[in-house]
Amino acid sequence: MGKYLEGQRIYLRPYKKTDFAALDALLDDRGIQILTGSVYPISEKELEERIERCQKIDDQIWFVVIDKETDQIIGETGFLRIFMPWRTTDFSLEIWNKNFWGKGYGKEVAGLMFDYGFNFLNFHRMSIGVVEKNERAMRFWKSIGFKEEGRQIEGFFSEGVYSDFVMMAILENDYRANKPA
Secondary structure, rough: OOOOOOOOEEEEEEOOOHEEOOOOHHHOOHHHHHHOOOOOOOHHHHHHHHHHOOOOOOOOOEEEEEEEOOOEEEEEEEEEEEEEEHOEEEEEEOOOOOHHHOOOOOHHHHHHHHHHHHOOOOOOEEEEEEOOOHHHHHHHHOOOEEEEEEEEEEEEEEOOOOEOOOOEEEEEEHHHOOOOO
């Protein structure tokens, strides 16, 4: 299974069963799991089932994010809860390998996914939910054009503290108006 979407430094491809070992190693970081809202540890069985689910495209489309230079998985991205009658989806993007944080990889992935979602799948709206205490994520989503729509007050609990769960979205028109030439 080759490169489905390709950027300058990364490419996206569907999950493969052979990705298990690499994903297991990347997802073994509890700190990253907390930032992404995970509460329970991920078992081998759950990881295998996750890979299996990601291979079935019905109301979701998932990709692993691969660094071109090392050909290694650094994260995942996808559309979930796709509802075509409304041309809407929820968007997910996670860079798990900390060596790739703060270097523009997330923006490169988002650019590929925006192009794919708005220009090929014909979405009108993409939404996300972000844990407010994850300040890095909040800055990132705002920087790529997502706008806050609402909050679930104290809707997230981790490490003894409640945090708001912030609902954000980007519309097709906003994407087109702010897309670099």
